[in-house]
Amino acid sequence: MLTEMTVVTPGAGRAPRPKTEIGLAVIATIAMLALQAIGGFETLDNLRGDNDSLMRLVEVRDMIGGQGWFDLNQYRMGPEGGFAMHWSRLVDAPIAAIMLAASPLVGGMAAAETVALILWPALLFCLTLFFIVRTARIFGDEPAVLPAVVIGAAALHFIGIFAPGALDHHSVQLMLSSASLCLLVEAPGKRPAAVLSGACAALMLAVGMETAPYVAVIGLCVAGLFLLGGKGDAEVARNFGLGFAGIVVLAFLVTVPASGWAVAQCDAFSVVQFAVAALAGLGLASIASVDAASRTRARRLMALALLGGAVGAVILLMFPQCIADPYSMLDERLRKDWLDHVSEAKSLFTLIASEPGAVIARYTTPLIGLVWMAVSFRGRPWRRPDILVGAVLAAAFAVSVWQVRGSTFSIAFAVIPLSAWIATWRQRAVASPSGWVSAKMIAVWLVSLNASWTGAAAAASVAFERNAPDAAEGSADGDCEGRQDYAALARLPEATVLAISNLGSPILAYSGHRSLSGPYHRNVEGFRLALDAHTGSADDARSIIERHRIGLVAVCPANAESLFLKQRAPEGFLAMLIDGAAPDWLELVDATADQPLRLYRVRARD
Numbered sequence: 001m002l003t004e005m006t007v008v009t010p011g012a013g014r015a016p017r018p019k020t021e022i023g024l025a026v027i028a029t030i031a032m033l034a035l036q037a038i039g040g041f042e043t044l045d046n047l048r049g050d051n052d053s054l055m056r057l058v059e060v061r062d063m064i065g066g067q068g069w070f071d072l073n074q075y076r077m078g079p080e081g082g083f084a085m086h087w088s089r090l091v092d093a094p095i096a097a098i099m100l101a102a103s104p105l106v107g108g109m110a111a112a113e114t115v116a117l118i119l120w121p122a123l124l125f126c127l128t129l130f131f132i133v134r135t136a137r138i139f140g141d142e143p144a145v146l147p148a149v150v151i152g153a154a155a156l157h158f159i160g161i162f163a164p165g166a167l168d169h170h171s172v173q174l175m176l177s178s179a180s181l182c183l184l185v186e187a188p189g190k191r192p193a194a195v196l197s198g199a200c201a202a203l204m205l206a207v208g209m210e211t212a213p214y215v216a217v218i219g220l221c222v223a224g225l226f227l228l229g230g231k232g233d234a235e236v237a238r239n240f241g242l243g244f245a246g247i248v249v250l251a252f253l254v255t256v257p258a259s260g261w262a263v264a265q266c267d268a269f270s271v272v273q274f275a276v277a278a279l280a281g282l283g284l285a286s287i288a289s290v291d292a293a294s295r296t297r298a299r300r301l302m303a304l305a306l307l308g309g310a311v312g313a314v315i316l317l318m319f320p321q322c323i324a325d326p327y328s329m330l331d332e333r334l335r336k337d338w339l340d341h342v343s344e345a346k347s348l349f350t351l352i353a354s355e356p357g358a359v360i361a362r363y364t365t366p367l368i369g370l371v372w373m374a375v376s377f378r379g380r381p382w383r384r385p386d387i388l389v390g391a392v393l394a395a396a397f398a399v400s401v402w403q404v405r406g407s408t409f410s411i412a413f414a415v416i417p418l419s420a421w422i423a424t425w426r427q428r429a430v431a432s433p434s435g436w437v438s439a440k441m442i443a444v445w446l447v448s449l450n451a452s453w454t455g456a457a458a459a460a461s462v463a464f465e466r467n468a469p470d471a472a473e474g475s476a477d478g479d480c481e482g483r484q485d486y487a488a489l490a491r492l493p494e495a496t497v498l499a500i501s502n503l504g505s506p507i508l509a510y511s512g513h514r515s516l517s518g519p520y521h522r523n524v525e526g527f528r529l530a531l532d533a534h535t536g537s538a539d540d541a542r543s544i545i546e547r548h549r550i551g552l553v554a555v556c557p558a559n560a561e562s563l564f565l566k567q568r569a570p571e572g573f574l575a576m577l578i579d580g581a582a583p584d585w586l587e588l589v590d591a592t593a594d595q596p597l598r599l600y601r602v603r604a605r606d
Contacts, residue, residue, distance in 0.1 A: 365450045
């Protein structure tokens with residue numbers, strides 16, 4: 001006969017207030033900013049191809065400049081009229097607030113923008129590290145705190161999403177997922193923690209669909225613990241469900257205009273996510289609150305199964321289009337000539353063949369963390385923190401196998417078990433001091449530091465590229481990723497620019513021009529037109545340029561996308577420009593030897 005399961009949380013009722021974790025997170029953040037300052041905050045003017053952060057900056061500027069809260073169109077990219085972006089204003093708002101608050105204090109919006117570009121990523125770094133360290137304390141007790149700070153800060157620094165200037169929403173999502181996990185681990189006996197955990201999970205979903213797997217896994221963990229646990233888990237489930245549903249409703253009202261309430265969008269927060277999340281959250285809270293549904297394990301199982309069936313029915317009957325791959329509707333040519341070559345969208349198996357060094361940097365520490373948990377916890381009951389941390393880490397690792405962008409989350413979550421692993425060896429070194437034990441402890445430290453594997457990956461990548469017969473030529477210094485590369489373009493009268501997609505966001509961020517192309521799946525027409533122009537003949541390109549009133553052509557010969565398109569169409573228009581064979585209807589502008597970006601003005605027909 002099945003009995004109620006008691007899930008034990010280490011330190012429950014005696015975990016100290018988080019003053020220590022807050023202080024350590026602040027110190028680590030100051031140290032990170034000091035390192036950036038010593039380097040001259042170089043990422044402020046060169047984000048190394050982070051198009052999304054530059055586009056976020058453009059969106060914030062547009063909103064401050066008067067573009068409506070519900071108006072997500074990017075009018076300066078794509079064909080005439082632009083296209084609708086799928087990002088959330090929930091990320092734009094705090095960045096804009098920092099700029100507006102800082103402007104009168106620092107003497108203008110330009111300086112205020114710099115403040116926001118430094119302060120916003122640093123704030124997210126600090127919060128994320130705090131939640132990771134707090135979870136590590138509960139998971140591995142006091143000895144895990146110092147390792148969590150050290151390897152956690154190093155991991156967050158080297159994954160790059162918290163660098164000054166990085167405004168991409170992945171940093172927000174990682175912070176929210178870390179917060180939701182931490183609060184859920186602390187939830188038993190702390191009513192607000194479960195509510196806040198549910199709220200953070202809802203915000204993750206509202207910010208972007210990439211985190212839907214983590215939201216689902218966290219929700220399933222709450223439901224599973226409620227099914228197998230006792231009264232405390234029922235309270236957690238109820239409060240989590242209420243917090244989740246409440247914020248989902250609020251986010252829907254705040255971010256979706258009334259005219260769009262019935263419009264289903266699979267790649268952005270819309271009625272699809274609202275309906276499914278609200279039903280799941282309210283359903284879980286109701287089951288956990290009603291004695292008739294939660295009195296016995298059998299009744300809980302039946303009620304949760306009915307809720308799962310209802311959620312599945314809503315998706316299948318009302319939104320079947322959202323079951324498929326989120327990029328299933330993408331134009332096949334864009335998939336072949338763009339998406340399949342985006343690094344963060346590659347699978348593990350593709351990465352092994354194309355970038356083996358990146359596999360070492362992105363997958364080693366999460367895999368070690370999972371293996372250590374499986375080995376260490378074998379043969380004994382898993383505690384509540386074990387279940388939650390293991391499930392979220394496993395989910396993040398599974399997502400990273402599908403798309404490498406998931407490794408950003410798995411690297412961060414792996415810090416928690418790896419800190420506990422280091423803590424066990426620290427305790428052994430104290431209890432039985434010897435050179436051999438100390439050597440093992442040092443080895444555990446080194447293999448737990450993602451920076452160690454990043455260095456190994458860099459070395460492996462250099463060796464691989466040196467030996468690869470088809471390694472692409474070109475210098476990283478000529479990729480046209482820095483602000484200074486667009487100085488000449490910024491001086492020219494405003495026009496629409498034909499350029500590869502990698503240059504789309506920098507053109508918008510560093511100049512007042514429009515860009516026909518950009519690396520966004522909703523800009524299908526502009527993206528396709530740019531591909532047609534670049535891979536077609538000079539006459540094909542001229543037809544597109546004249547039809548869409550393009551005034552400038554920008555070429556970056558050393559950019560990886562340029563080299564790929566030249567290889568794809570060696571006789572095409574872009575290949576001609578890279579080789580310096582421009583047609584006579586283009587006029588070279590500001591030609592200097594040290595400028596990686598070539599600019600051509602389109603001559604009007606006689």
